[in-house]
Amino acid sequence: MKKRIIPLFLALLLALPPHLVYAGTNFAINKPSKKETSAANQKIMQSVKSSSKSSTDAENAMSAEVDFYCGNYEASERMLTTLKAKHDRNFALWSNELGSLYLAENKNKEAKDSLTEAYLIMNSFEAFKNLESKALGLTGNEAVKAYKGDPYEKIMNSLYLGLLLIDENDLDNATACFKNGILCDSDVEGNLYKSDFAPLYFLAARCATTAGDKSKANDYLNRAKEAFYLSHPTNRLIVWEEQILRNKLVDKQKELDVFLGSVPLEKPASKKPTTESVAKDTKKYPAKQNFSGHSKAEEIESGAAGTPIPAGKKLNSREQKKVENLKSEIASLESQIQSKILERQENNKVISLPNFDNLMNLQNNVILCIESGKAPLKVQIGSYGEKAIFKLKPYKAKRFCIVIDNNTKREGFCILNNNDLMYQAETRGGRKMDGILKGKAQFKETTAQISTAFAGMAAIAATTAAFSNGNNSNAALIVAGGFLLASLIVGAASAAANPAADARHWSYLPAEIQLVPIKMSPGKHHIIILPFDEIGKPVKGRELESDIEVKNTGTTVVFKRIFERI
Amino acid sequence: MKSKLLNILLFCCVILLSGCANPYILRRQDKNLVLSPDQGVVLFTAQVSTGNYRPFQYTIQEINQYKFYAKLNKYIIPCVPENYSNGNVLVFGLKLPKGIYKLDTFSGILGGFFGYQHLLAAGSLFDVTPGKITYAGRLIFNWNSYAFSQLNSVKNEFEADIELAKRSFPVLRGKEISQDLSY
Numbered sequence: 001m002k003k004r005i006i007p008l009f010l011a012l013l014l015a016l017p018p019h020l021v022y023a024g025t026n027f028a029i030n031k032p033s034k035k036e037t038s039a040a041n042q043k044i045m046q047s048v049k050s051s052s053k054s055s056t057d058a059e060n061a062m063s064a065e066v067d068f069y070c071g072n073y074e075a076s077e078r079m080l081t082t083l084k085a086k087h088d089r090n091f092a093l094w095s096n097e098l099g100s101l102y103l104a105e106n107k108n109k110e111a112k113d114s115l116t117e118a119y120l121i122m123n124s125f126e127a128f129k130n131l132e133s134k135a136l137g138l139t140g141n142e143a144v145k146a147y148k149g150d151p152y153e154k155i156m157n158s159l160y161l162g163l164l165l166i167d168e169n170d171l172d173n174a175t176a177c178f179k180n181g182i183l184c185d186s187d188v189e190g191n192l193y194k195s196d197f198a199p200l201y202f203l204a205a206r207c208a209t210t211a212g213d214k215s216k217a218n219d220y221l222n223r224a225k226e227a228f229y230l231s232h233p234t235n236r237l238i239v240w241e242e243q244i245l246r247n248k249l250v251d252k253q254k255e256l257d258v259f260l261g262s263v264p265l266e267k268p269a270s271k272k273p274t275t276e277s278v279a280k281d282t283k284k285y286p287a288k289q290n291f292s293g294h295s296k297a298e299e300i301e302s303g304a305a306g307t308p309i310p311a312g313k314k315l316n317s318r319e320q321k322k323v324e325n326l327k328s329e330i331a332s333l334e335s336q337i338q339s340k341i342l343e344r345q346e347n348n349k350v351i352s353l354p355n356f357d358n359l360m361n362l363q364n365n366v367i368l369c370i371e372s373g374k375a376p377l378k379v380q381i382g383s384y385g386e387k388a389i390f391k392l393k394p395y396k397a398k399r400f401c402i403v404i405d406n407n408t409k410r411e412g413f414c415i416l417n418n419n420d421l422m423y424q425a426e427t428r429g430g431r432k433m434d435g436i437l438k439g440k441a442q443f444k445e446t447t448a449q450i451s452t453a454f455a456g457m458a459a460i461a462a463t464t465a466a467f468s469n470g471n472n473s474n475a476a477l478i479v480a481g482g483f484l485l486a487s488l489i490v491g492a493a494s495a496a497a498n499p500a501a502d503a504r505h506w507s508y509l510p511a512e513i514q515l516v517p518i519k520m521s522p523g524k525h526h527i528i529i530l531p532f533d534e535i536g537k538p539v540k541g542r543e544l545e546s547d548i549e550v551k552n553t554g555t556t557v558v559f560k561r562i563f564e565r566i
Numbered sequence: 567m568k569s570k571l572l573n574i575l576l577f578c579c580v581i582l583l584s585g586c587a588n589p590y591i592l593r594r595q596d597k598n599l600v601l602s603p604d605q606g607v608v609l610f611t612a613q614v615s616t617g618n619y620r621p622f623q624y625t626i627q628e629i630n631q632y633k634f635y636a637k638l639n640k641y642i643i644p645c646v647p648e649n650y651s652n653g654n655v656l657v658f659g660l661k662l663p664k665g666i667y668k669l670d671t672f673s674g675i676l677g678g679f680f681g682y683q684h685l686l687a688a689g690s691l692f693d694v695t696p697g698k699i700t701y702a703g704r705l706i707f708n709w710n711s712y713a714f715s716q717l718n719s720v721k722n723e724f725e726a727d728i729e730l731a732k733r734s735f736p737v738l739r740g741k742e743i744s745q746d747l748s749y
Binding site for chain 2: 057061066070090141143378379385391393394500501503566
């Protein structure tokens with residue numbers, strides 16, 4: 001009887017769902033009591049002390065974030081300063097968040113220092129490089145990498161820093177920051193989404209105007225207009241569709257190239273540059289951004305003539321048919337892209353551009369930066385958190401009216417708007433790391449399934465052992481043990497794989513930033529910012545009153561943030 | 567034998583009453599609502615397009631970008647009679663530590679006693695503000711097929727839902743409730 005109880009118990013244990021055995025998440029309700037923690041467990045607890053410490057840091061950081069959005073700046077600053085002092089892999093993140101906090105507190109000097117520290121890490125290839133290889137391993141977590149930010153976070157860091165440098169009249173360094181921001185914004189997948197953040201161009205143009213370089217200023221201004229059109233909400237759907245068509249076109253063109261390349265040649269290949277070689281060259285020497293949205297390589301790739309068939313190629317009828325099909329698909333895509341471009345151009349006619357003359361006028365000696373909403377939230381999704389998506393908390397304050405010294409009202413006409421970060425964050429495109437994480441997730445899923453299958457087989461063998469006699473029983477028990485061991489090994493491998501995506505992001509950023517150049521006499525002024533929603537209805541209870549000090553010379557930059565606190 | 571029966575009975579009681587002692591859920595019998603400086607209350611309602619769906623538990627996941635994914639807290643909250651006390655509209659009240667959370671899934675039974683288990687995917691985020699009671703909206707679930715259904719929209723039915731919530735959780739009467747819809 002006793003002999004049968006053990007295999008039966010084993011079979012029952014194995015019948016438990018594997019997620020209960022290999023549970024990776026903390027179930028808050030089912031926490032073990034303190035008494036259950038035996039002396040033996042204390043040793044293990046000590047070994048994981050460092051990880052629980054980082055967990056406390058994470059809780060403190062989240063607490064600081066909630067405090068920031070509740071207006072409890074002092075507590076938030078205290079917490080972030082402590083975290084930053086640790087000089088860990090999140091140093092740039094803490095610095096950025098402290099920078100945002102200082103801007104909300106109108107401490108421009110401290111904000112500049114903190115953002116500069118973040119800037120140096122975010123734009124350095126070498127910083128924390130040793131951590132990157134760890135993240136690539138099967139058991140490595142992407143979040144162990146140093147935080148360096150997504151392109152949209154880099155452009156915001158450059159934008160803030162540039163604006164703060166303008167405030168200090170350091171125009172050369174400010175221009176360098178804006179140029180860096182433009183460069184960072186080009187680090188996205190889709191060509192149409194590259195460098196489409198208009199404020200950077202506009203501010204670079206303003207710096208060039210101040211330096212007396214009119215041709216450069218005009219160049220930047222034209223680019224600012226193009227970026228404004230491309231990222232305008234009216235054009236976004238068309239741009240999105242056009243980008244998909246362009247991606248398809250590049251794929252088809254590549255397919256044609258590969259196909260033609262695979263057909264045997266009678267004579268050596270022509271030395272005429274093929275689209276592949278152009279693509280390779282483009283990788284080596286990135287094409288200069290032009291605002292028709294085409295890179296040079298793409299123009300060649302999508303040329304009306306398509307890829308020429310190398311001379312001397314012998315195509316049979318089936319191959320010829322395939323080439324013709326591909327060519328007709330390419331021609332169809334080209335015409336669709338052309339119609340999208342025309343559609344965009346038609347839209348551009350009805351989009352009212354901000355008054356760029358007003359924006360460029362240096363007599364407007366104050367740049368008021370109005371920030372509203374909460375930053376896009378990066379959330380992990382998927383069975384193992386292997387994908388990261390952005391979610392935006394809706395906000396009401398979209399338009400503003402500024403009352404200066406209780407008499408002058410400025411509304412809409414000179415505001416550089418539609419600079420929402422959600423659009424910038426979402427148009428980043430895929431990363432190479434996404435593919436790695438997907439692979440890790442597949443491995444984890446497959447090994448978990450194999451482990452479950454082994455456990456099931458072990459259960460069957462154990463049940464057989466319970467109801468057999470003599471040698472048969474022993475043999476079945478050995479088989480059960482083997483399957484159990486295999487299940488545990490494969491299950492352990494599955495549990496060790498870590499496909500979770502890195503969700504760290506600069507969560508103190510606003511959802512949108514609007515720039516308002518204003519002409520004000522030097523000295524103290526009282527301003528009131530009245531927020532309105534999308535349809536022009538006043539957003540009550542969110543009005544912001546403040547005193548500002550305008551400098552005698554140069555441009556004064558003022559940051560004001562509208563929080564939608566409950 | 568007696569002691570064995572007693573143990574079995576005790577075990578069953580622990581299982582059955584586990585929801586009653588849950589520190590995160592509001593109950594009808596709560597006399598007062600005491601919030602620590604790091605806690606907040608969130609209220610939300612849910613409506614499923616088919617009337618015979620009864621959830622028995624729902625899952626809430628902490629959203630904290632600074633934590634490793636495997637370390638994120640997951641709260642499995644059992645449903646209590648108060649959730650069903652308003653007919654077709656299910657009312658939920660939770661007392662949680664401040665932060666951001668994701669209402670992940672509802673697990674329930676479709677089709678009465680002999681029905682089968684069905685999951686409703688919500689995937690909706692909400693904020694818990696310290697010291698505040700907030701209303702996160704009415705989650706409308708669209709019943710596309712018996713195999714799969716998910717969150718259709720979040721409606722702002724503030725007036726009606728607060729009335730229902732106050733009926734289910736009398737402790738909320740006389741308290742200030744703000745709107746902070748889930749997203």
